[in-house]
Structure formats: structure tokens, C-alpha cells
Amino acid sequence: MINWVTLTEYYDPIKAHFARIQLEANEIPCQLKDEQIVSVNPLYANAVGGIKLQVPDSYIEKALQVIREMNELPYIDKEGKAIQCPKCGGTNVTNDFNDISGFRSFIAMLISFAFSVWPLYKKEVYYCKSCKRTFGG
Structure with a gap:
């Protein structure tokens, strides 16, 4: 077994x-x-x-x-270049991070919870694991 x-x-x-x-x-x-x-x-x-x-x-x-x-492996952009953190310049980034800041994201989150559906809107953001900063989107 x-x-x-x-x-x-x-x-x-x-x-x-x-x-x-x-x-x-x-x-x-x-x-x-x-x-x-x-x-x-x-x-x-x-x-x-x-x-x-x-x-x-x-x-x-x-x-x-x-x-x-x-x-x-670094995340790459559409041109094949590694995505770098604008603060520290590192490539230890992920996009497994959901950012609900901003009015549109907040409203989308409320609607998704109310109707039990996947959020209709979310920002594409990256999170630097080295300096703990979000960027992009």
C-alpha cells in the first residue's frame, strides 16, 4: 500500500x-x-x-x-525578461498574491461573496518575497 x-x-x-x-x-x-x-x-x-x-x-x-x-525559476514578462522588483531589483517574485485594494476590487470581492462566484475583477500584482513589497497592476 x-x-x-x-x-x-x-x-x-x-x-x-x-x-x-x-x-x-x-x-x-x-x-x-x-x-x-x-x-x-x-x-x-x-x-x-x-x-x-x-x-x-x-x-x-x-x-x-x-x-x-x-x-x-523567475517569472518572465511578455518579452521573456525576468520580472524584477522595482524596490530591491530582485527576481524572487510571485503573482500568487491577490490585491483587493482599491474601490473596484473591493466591490468585486463583495459581489463574489454575496453570489458565491469567482471574482469578476482583480488586479494583476506581483509580490517580492525578498523585500515584502507588492508592485505592478
Whole structure:
């Protein structure tokens, strides 16, 4: 019997599948748990703890290395250049950050909660992990 261990959680199904594909490309068996419920209604993502990427416990070290390498890749813009933080110049950025500042974002959040739908509007922002600053959008 295989003992599946949760390696990491994702709140975006596309990113979860990207990580799954990377592991499978490195011949690491894996599965996504709770992917369907988050895909059908993203507002349930926090309730179920996100989409869990699981691997057999015997593959955990190799899988962690693949995920670390994948997370170290910089985000790139439309021209293929690494996105840099305007404050510190670092490329350790992510766009897994939701910014609800501003009137339009606030109204969209209220409507999404009232009708249990995915927000119709959100700003595309980046978060620098090094200096803890949001930028863009």
C-alpha cells in the first residue's frame, strides 16, 4: 500500500497541474487531492486547504528538490525578461498574491461573496518575497 504525503498546496489549479507535470516528467508518481472542488468553486479553496500535491513517502526528497528548482525559476514578462522588483531589483517574485485594494476590487470581492462566484475583477500584482513589497497592476 502506498503512503501518500502532501508535498505542498496550491490555490490555482493551473499551477497545481504545472507542478504535477514537472514531477511526472522527473518520473515521480504524484496525485492532486481536492482539485475538483477547487476547480468547480474556487471560493472553497481555503475551506479544503487548497489543492494538495501528494507523492509517495519514498519519493519525498526527490520531489522536494524538483519543486524547489521549479520555484526558483523567475517569472518572465511578455518579452521573456525576468520580472524584477522595482524596490530591491530582485527576481524572487510571485503573482500568487491577490490585491483587493482599491474601490473596484473591493466591490468585486463583495459581489463574489454575496453570489458565491469567482471574482469578476482583480488586479494583476506581483509580490517580492525578498523585500515584502507588492508592485505592478
